Amino acid sequence: MSALAFLLLSVAAHAADPYVPTPAAIVGDWLVESRDAVIRIEQVGDEYQGTILWQLHDTYGPEDGPELNGKIVTDRHNPDPALRSRPLTGLRLLTGLKFDPGSKKWKGGHVYNSDDGRTYNCWVRLRGPDRLQLHGYIGISLFGGSTVWTRVTMRPPAPGQLPFVPDAPGK
Template identity: 70%
Template sequence: MMKMMRCERLLWSLPLYVFAFFLLCAGAGSALAEDGDGAYMPSSSSAIVGDWLVQSRDAVIRIEQIGDEYQGYILWQLHDTYGPEDGPKLNGKIVTDRNNPDPALRSQPLTGLRLLKGLHYNASNRKWIGGRVYNSDNGRTYNCLIRLLNSNRLRLRGYIGISLFGGNTVWSRVTMQTPVDGGLPFVMAVPDK
């Protein structure tokens, strides 16, 4: 009887083990597929320097080389002042880093905020690694790495612990300009398809 109960438990837990195995394989496969084999070869370690429109199309991040690392800050954002939907106390005021875990920093404007730090180019795997990215939406900082998909698109991967446990965002290179007739202050390096 005892042998039968162990066997039943094993049979019931087997689907869970199989499911967990497939989840792990799918996650690893997805991460590997996201990473790819790196067919694009950047022209130099400074190939990520420039202005990048974020995937949500509401901000431009300027990546620059500072000493031996690459950093990025918010150069432009679609909404740099609060609107009526944010309430009468905020309406018309400059958007600030109000989710920062440090209360002393919550009044600093988001435009100009440095949110990428510590990236170093690793030529062997053609990535900028060892970075940290700050998410002003939740006030958290994550590990990050960047890979160029081509000369005008990059993929930033933010993660906790190991890069397998994270998410990607794709940014597009832009050229900043003086807005014409209320237009946007940038031109896409390669027009969207």
């Protein structure tokens, strides 16, 4: 597909999107696409920020080696050695997002990837009230990747159950 055709399809898809978000519409708890973490997005001052609220694996397992087995998962790939021992649960990984009503996106943000210790530029768009698209990139937005998160409601977990339920069942 040519770049022009892709651009036209993207514009058409965006124009056909009937959902019009409010600035605070991203506030809430979001299950990441890999389903192994929940990120809580909150308004802090004039921006929106996200923190790791829950992880499926909050301690290292035997596959991580005997020196880590059973220990709390930390930010071990951080480029700053002084930050490598901080736990991932509770870590702020989204910062600087501000709503742009013209594009219906939250722009100007940064997302920290604890898997590689790098921080990327990002924007967020809602694909409906319960689906969020996060796009991270370096340089220009065209050269990046997106992930889709699903809104959830946190709850006290029952034995053998996860601590959340999807807000839109079946998605």
